[in-house]
Amino acid sequence: MLLLAVDTATPAVTAALHDGASVVAESSRTDARRHGELLLPAVDRVLAEAGAKLDAVTAIVVGVGPGPYTGLRVGLVTAATFGSVLGVPVYGLCTLDGLAHASGLDRPFVVATDARRKEVYWARYDDSRTRLGEPAVDRPAEIAEQVAGLPAVGAGALLYPDTFPDARAPEHVSAGALGALAAEKLAQGEEGDFLPVTPLYLRRPDAQVPKNYKVVTPQ
Template structure:
């Protein structure tokens, strides 16, 4: 018995789409059939659908064969998150399959050992961050300037530019992966929670005042 999952994330500059087969029973495990990643902070809307189509094609999986969709819900910028989550919701609705949202930082931390800090670019000279112990989140997610992020981790993962600010051992994981997104799901059996974006602060864009 296995489950085919489409994994999507647009919370970072990486536009990620992958097809994962989850094996149950004695051969339990995760098999990434294909993963398409484009690193471009300005191309979420342009690249996500082509990456999904390419991943399905390379994996030799038809959309109707999918059993679930997993999407990273941030933290991340307003526009990027909206693209990924709206696309995931549309696929789930069209295919009548559950859509499960996960913290994108959890996907970066998946499989890590010991106490690890994960950071991504929050702009405004700030970082999104969370701390993990053996891949399980113990603090965060939150947004702060680097100097205000609590200390205590042995290593750091995530955005290379921002990870370098902490003087810790840098782990290879930089962006959410298809395998990491799937690993971040806590419950595959229950009814999925509504998708809630982790903006952690108000978007940069503000509505114009309505003239009286």
């Protein structure tokens, strides 16, 4: 087994290789505006570090969000393209689940990432492997009662200390954590836990056609 994991749902552009037992190579760089420029070089770096060729990859793992429209699509399109070219399965995982897995927490907690617009993408967890309910997007003040007293991981938690006073690392998801989580699920026969390789936006894109847009047609 050689899993290639990628995620571009947060400002971290991250790629990793996992051999089913451990992460053999990983590359992460934080830049919210250059996902398209940074992802393929990151994949090249992890392959070179592992001394592997792309055709040695047996499956692709990709974070499906939630995340901003443009950055998120970079990872999904790249993963789908690799899967098609190599003829290997592509597995989707919630990006928040990757952060939860990396936290290693064995008690109830929250994962929150920055959704911009003064909002967070968030979900509650019973432990690092067990999410409670579906991810959501809300203003921090609106969920303060629901997350009170719980530790929180992710950049969203660090941005809003009034709502998440016990905020802690990791700040962004790592492809290594996604690969490790996927490897565990595959080893335990939990293929049904994977998500479709489609973007989890939770809201409409920022870019929209103006409401009063006028269509000009030839006379």
